[in-house]
Amino acid sequence: MKNTILITGCSSGFGRATARLFAWEGWNVVATMRRPEEERDLTALPNVLVTRLDVQDPATIASAIEAGIARFGRIDALVNNAGFGLFGLFEATPPEKVAEQFDVNVFGVMAVTRAILPHFRANKGGLILNVSSGAGVFTLPMLSLYCASKFALEGFSEALSYELASQRIVVKIVEPGGVLSTNFGRRSGAEAACNAALADYAPFVARTQEAFAGLRAARLATEDHVAQVIFDAATDGTDRLRYVATEDIETLVMARREAGEQSYMALMRRRFGGGAVPCGKGLEEC
Numbered sequence: 001m002k003n004t005i006l007i008t009g010c011s012s013g014f015g016r017a018t019a020r021l022f023a024w025e026g027w028n029v030v031a032t033m034r035r036p037e038e039e040r041d042l043t044a045l046p047n048v049l050v051t052r053l054d055v056q057d058p059a060t061i062a063s064a065i066e067a068g069i070a071r072f073g074r075i076d077a078l079v080n081n082a083g084f085g086l087f088g089l090f091e092a093t094p095p096e097k098v099a100e101q102f103d104v105n106v107f108g109v110m111a112v113t114r115a116i117l118p119h120f121r122a123n124k125g126g127l128i129l130n131v132s133s134g135a136g137v138f139t140l141p142m143l144s145l146y147c148a149s150k151f152a153l154e155g156f157s158e159a160l161s162y163e164l165a166s167q168r169i170v171v172k173i174v175e176p177g178g179v180l181s182t183n184f185g186r187r188s189g190a191e192a193a194c195n196a197a198l199a200d201y202a203p204f205v206a207r208t209q210e211a212f213a214g215l216r217a218a219r220l221a222t223e224d225h226v227a228q229v230i231f232d233a234a235t236d237g238t239d240r241l242r243y244v245a246t247e248d249i250e251t252l253v254m255a256r257r258e259a260g261e262q263s264y265m266a267l268m269r270r271r272f273g274g275g276a277v278p279c280g281k282g283l284e285e286c
Helices: 013-024 058-072 096-124 146-163 184-194 201-219 223-235 247-258 261-272
Strands: 003-008 028-033 048-052 079-080 126-131 169-175 242-244 277-278 284-285
Touching: 003 013, 003 058, 003 201, 013 028, 013 277, 048 058, 058 096, 079 096, 079 223, 096 126, 096 146, 096 169, 126 146, 126 223, 146 169, 169 223, 201 261, 223 242, 223 284, 242 247
Parallel strands: 003 028, 003 079, 028 048, 079 126, 126 169, 169 242
Antiparallel strands: 277 284
């Protein structure tokens, strides 16, 4: 009997690439998205069910899981991939956008996970793989809300892994950085365009944009590279928790996890600037 995986956010990016890869590898795939009526490519694959799931709509979550079980008999794995990033100054971001960031990236993941757990427990096992980000390990300016949502996802996933191990359900996290081929950056830019300009921040924003240009130039991976890491994580037969998916963030991940706090913060302030910061003797420039 083939294994079956349900993946959220399959209309583009990591989700679409992951759905294709699992299908090519012989899995049954429940490829979910908010507007399945617009999908053409995935619907042509015989072992793929394309169906509606909006992580902000509990009814669609339940119906997608039910449809997957009805079509394939059971679901063995879940990839929580749906998400988006707000880019811009926190002070300029409307409260409703802050709520949306957490509704999708955190509460949406929780809702889908909660909905599928009874099925996994009945099956005496399962796999939950949450797509996080390098921004769930280290923080970046102009991405405070996205970082906050991914830090929350990391904490939730790690703590949940202890609980669900008692039910033979494995939880894993994949941490990609920037890639060349998704529309994540374009959507983030569109979100930033909604923010009102605050003149006081202009010098800082200019410096930050220069720093991000360097990060973008370091991108080498594609969505297919990340899909391969997701597939490898799902099939390696281990209980390993975290997988760094792209080389461009390895230096920052290592600095955050292995360097001391002082050296890590000095590195980040050199890279992104920081202005005046308080210290024991008054104010100094970072």
